[in-house]
Amino acid sequence: MDVLPRRAVMKGGLLAALAFTIGDRVVYLSPGEAHAQGVALRTLKAEEAETLGSLCEALVPDARKAGIVEYIDQQISGPPSEALLQARILNVRPPFANFYRAAVGAVDKGVAARHAGKRFAQLSSDEARSFIKDMQANKIEGWQGPGTGFVYTVLRTDAVDVVYNTVAGYEALGVPYQAHILPPKKW
Amino acid sequence: MANEKVDVVIVGAGASGSAFAATLAKAGKKVVLLDSGPDWKNEDLISSEMWGRRIRPAGPPFLHEGKNPFGYVGQAGWGVGGAALHYFANFPRYLPTDFKMKSEHNKGLDWPISYEDVAPYYDKVADEVGVSGDAKSEEIWRPAGKPYPMPPMKVFKAGQIWKKAADSVGMRLVPAAVGMNSVEYKGREACIYDGWCSSGCPTGALANPLVTYLAEARAAKAEVRPMSTVTRVLTNAEGTRAIGVEYFDGKRERQVQEASIVILAAWTGQNPRILLNSATDKHPNGLANKSGLVGKYIMTHHIANAWAMMDEDVQPHMGTVGAQYMSYDRYPKTTNPNAFGSSYIVAGTSFKMHDYAGSRGDLFGPELAAHMKKAAKGLIRMNMFGEEKPNAENRVELVTQKDEFGMPLAKIVHSYDEDAVALWNANIDAGAKVAKATGAKETWSPRGGMPTSHLHGGTIMGKDGGSSVVDSYGQTHDISNLWIAGPGVFPTEGASNPTYTIFAVARRGADQLVSKWGSVAG
Ligand SMILES: Cc1cc2nc3c(=O)[nH]c(=O)nc-3n(C[C@H](O)[C@H](O)[C@H](O)COP(=O)(O)OP(=O)(O)OC[C@H]3O[C@@H](n4cnc5c(N)ncnc54)[C@H](O)[C@@H]3O)c2cc1C
Ligand code: SF4
Numbered sequence: 001m002d003v004l005p006r007r008a009v010m011k012g013g014l015l016a017a018l019a020f021t022i023g024d025r026v027v028y029l030s031p032g033e034a035h036a037q038g039v040a041l042r043t044l045k046a047e048e049a050e051t052l053g054s055l056c057e058a059l060v061p062d063a064r065k066a067g068i069v070e071y072i073d074q075q076i077s078g079p080p081s082e083a084l085l086q087a088r089i090l091n092v093r094p095p096f097a098n099f100y101r102a103a104v105g106a107v108d109k110g111v112a113a114r115h116a117g118k119r120f121a122q123l124s125s126d127e128a129r130s131f132i133k134d135m136q137a138n139k140i141e142g143w144q145g146p147g148t149g150f151v152y153t154v155l156r157t158d159a160v161d162v163v164y165n166t167v168a169g170y171e172a173l174g175v176p177y178q179a180h181i182l183p184p185k186k187w
Numbered sequence: 188m189a190n191e192k193v194d195v196v197i198v199g200a201g202a203s204g205s206a207f208a209a210t211l212a213k214a215g216k217k218v219v220l221l222d223s224g225p226d227w228k229n230e231d232l233i234s235s236e237m238w239g240r241r242i243r244p245a246g247p248p249f250l251h252e253g254k255n256p257f258g259y260v261g262q263a264g265w266g267v268g269g270a271a272l273h274y275f276a277n278f279p280r281y282l283p284t285d286f287k288m289k290s291e292h293n294k295g296l297d298w299p300i301s302y303e304d305v306a307p308y309y310d311k312v313a314d315e316v317g318v319s320g321d322a323k324s325e326e327i328w329r330p331a332g333k334p335y336p337m338p339p340m341k342v343f344k345a346g347q348i349w350k351k352a353a354d355s356v357g358m359r360l361v362p363a364a365v366g367m368n369s370v371e372y373k374g375r376e377a378c379i380y381d382g383w384c385s386s387g388c389p390t391g392a393l394a395n396p397l398v399t400y401l402a403e404a405r406a407a408k409a410e411v412r413p414m415s416t417v418t419r420v421l422t423n424a425e426g427t428r429a430i431g432v433e434y435f436d437g438k439r440e441r442q443v444q445e446a447s448i449v450i451l452a453a454w455t456g457q458n459p460r461i462l463l464n465s466a467t468d469k470h471p472n473g474l475a476n477k478s479g480l481v482g483k484y485i486m487t488h489h490i491a492n493a494w495a496m497m498d499e500d501v502q503p504h505m506g507t508v509g510a511q512y513m514s515y516d517r518y519p520k521t522t523n524p525n526a527f528g529s530s531y532i533v534a535g536t537s538f539k540m541h542d543y544a545g546s547r548g549d550l551f552g553p554e555l556a557a558h559m560k561k562a563a564k565g566l567i568r569m570n571m572f573g574e575e576k577p578n579a580e581n582r583v584e585l586v587t588q589k590d591e592f593g594m595p596l597a598k599i600v601h602s603y604d605e606d607a608v609a610l611w612n613a614n615i616d617a618g619a620k621v622a623k624a625t626g627a628k629e630t631w632s633p634r635g636g637m638p639t640s641h642l643h644g645g646t647i648m649g650k651d652g653g654s655s656v657v658d659s660y661g662q663t664h665d666i667s668n669l670w671i672a673g674p675g676v677f678p679t680e681g682a683s684n685p686t687y688t689i690f691a692v693a694r695r696g697a698d699q700l701v702s703k704w705g706s707v708a709g
Contacts, residue, residue: 059551080245084237094246164540173563178381179234
């Protein structure tokens with residue numbers, strides 16, 4: 001029978017080591033490492049990245065340091081069939097970059113309408129919380145883009161991925177990872 | 188280059204396609220399986236929720252409409268093994284009442300066969316793919332059958348807590364029947380309860396098609412052609428016979444595979460889409476659609492969740508994603524006075540990070556971080572799957588937008604009726620009662636959107652070509668050498684998870700095809 005013996009393939013390797021480009025070199029890093037090394041973004045513009053980073057940080061503490069921006073940027077820059085994004089499971093139609101662009105654009109427009117031209121990243125933490133609560137409840141006036149509740153769910157899931165869904169994230173919560181096969185270094 | 192004509196071409200190498208392939212290839216037929224996705228191997232089944240998403244579709248060919256849209260990708264497969272490559276392998280049977288909804292209740296539809304017709308195949312499938320459980324204990328609800336080939340799976344703390352709580356409110360829980368190995372089976376390893384099943388189990392402990400029917404089919408020389416997306420079934424000039432299928436290969440080149448028999452096993456949404464896209468002047472409304480019912484009667488289970496947070500460390504990461512306990516106590520379709528339909532109960536599963544986070548989708552920021560800490564020690568869940576009645580308005584139909592191969596996309600239109608909504612609410616109440624009985628200080632049962640699970644119908648079976656698309660074996664009424672496999676042929680959906688019945692019905696159909704091969708294959 002063509003099956004693998006238990007744990008035979010548990011060789012180590014980095015969880016979610018993804019291909020990033022530094023200069024003209026392709027390197028394999030975890031999203032957190034990519035963030036620490038300041039890897040240049042391929043698809044997201046600076047303002048989009050800033051909004052995404054601060055919203056995800058407000059949703060899941062430590063998401064920025066864990067590389068949420070670099071992760072999303074890397075994922076929406078490659079073929080959708082290879083994406084690890086939850087957007088895939090939630091029936092978002094590729095290219096996934098369109099969804100993320102529309103989502104962060106709508107967030108900033110919604111914030112600007114409420115807070116005299118500010119962007120999400122400029123909100124106080126109380127203002128950010130109340131905006132997110134209204135997103136959950138689909139109560140942002142004049143919102144244009146994918147549903148507010150849906151955007152909340154997708155981005156929250158992405159942020160949970162980078163913070164908790166890694167070997168380090170499991171360890172931090174005291175949950176044994178107990179993999180059969182850890183993700184490969186190169187993919 | 189033209190492909191050589193074969194005896195059988197099967198569209199979709201998932202659960203139902205593999206079951207047909209194994210039977211036919213072992214009977215000496217030359218079988219080709221075409222699958223639109225990759226040829227996954229055990230080595231590809233990486234233990235990670237994130238990496239596990241690669242084995243699901245990206246960009247489904249369906250749009251959604253209606254009050255309760257169906258969550259397509261979460262339930263779909265992509266590539267060899269289909270959705271059964273990463274399913275939870277809960278293996279409850281349908282009960283006799285599921286086959287007789289119309290005659291017993293004057294609602295919905297009847298199957299053209301009864302439980303007794305399928306029961307021998309439940310026993311066969313259990314032996315063939317390996318089922319763990321305690322058949323005897325299920326016989327308080329169903330007719331007797333053979334014992335399962337393996338004893339029940341291990342029970343962990345979550346299961347023990349639910350069992351005690353259910354006992355205290357008079358709900359009977361028995362060991363769950365699952366397509367997993369409690370002990371080594373047919374050279375496949377026993378489960379080690381690490382809970383990675385829905386990212387794919389690479390050890391063979393979970394009965395996915397790669398290690399069961401597809402392995403048997405391959406050993407009997409069936410050919411699997413991955414990255415082959417079928418767009419149409421082709422018919423002869425008179426429109427009386429299927430002659431093969433059109434598909435696009437991995438290089439996006441058009442190919443034709445001729446065959447004496449064509450079997451569609453591309454799941455509930457895709458089979459009607461392909462049939463509707465195969466219209467010709469002889470079949471202007473799509474193939475096998477003289478009844479006008481192709482795409483109609485789409486059904487999906489709704490799920491009621493009851494959560495509890497225990498103070499003690501219950502090690503929620505231990506176990507499998509399948510259930511530890513099950514119950515048919517709420518299965519009789521008139522269990523609730525104002526909410527018609529069956530319900531099937533499962534309790535005690537293992538969790539990963541998204542279960543912890545998803546159990547309280549409303550929390551974010553520091554509250555989410557605090558919840559994650561608690562959940563990783565104390566979270567437990569009971570689920571109730573509920574039935575909806577067949578309703579022709581719930582349907583798959585083609586739309587004008589096209590996919591990369593020029594094939595029209597389809598939309599799935601789905602709304603629950605009043606009975607289904609009432610049943611879901613009744614199930615939430617029933618689950619909440621058991622959750623309270625666990626003694627947990629914190630229990631909750633979300634009532635936001637109705638979660639959907641499993642897809643059935645769209646090519647339903649019935650007695651004749653006026654009221655159904657196929658007969659009880661999957662043979663279409665209109666074109667004798669065109670067959671359909673999978674939950675799409677079910678005229679009612681019961682409340683049980685469908686795959687045990689998918690396998691049983693497909694194996695029954697495949698045996699019939701072999702036995703009347705001469706008259707069908709021509
Ligand atoms: C997360 C999850 C958990 C589940 N848990 C359970 C459970 O506990 N118990 C249970 O009974 N069921 C469960 N299911 C459901 C079960 O997996 C499905 O009901 C079953 O696999 C359906 O069988 P099928 O043969 O119809 O389709 P599939 O097994 O999905 O196979 C269909 C195949 O067709 C291919 N295909 C699609 N379109 C085309 C095309 N145009 N050309 C060529 N190939 C095509 C696909 O790539 C796929 O491989 C679960 C499913 C999921 C996703
Ligand atoms: S829990 Fe068992 S069936 Fe699930 S992945 Fe692990 S070994 Fe396989």
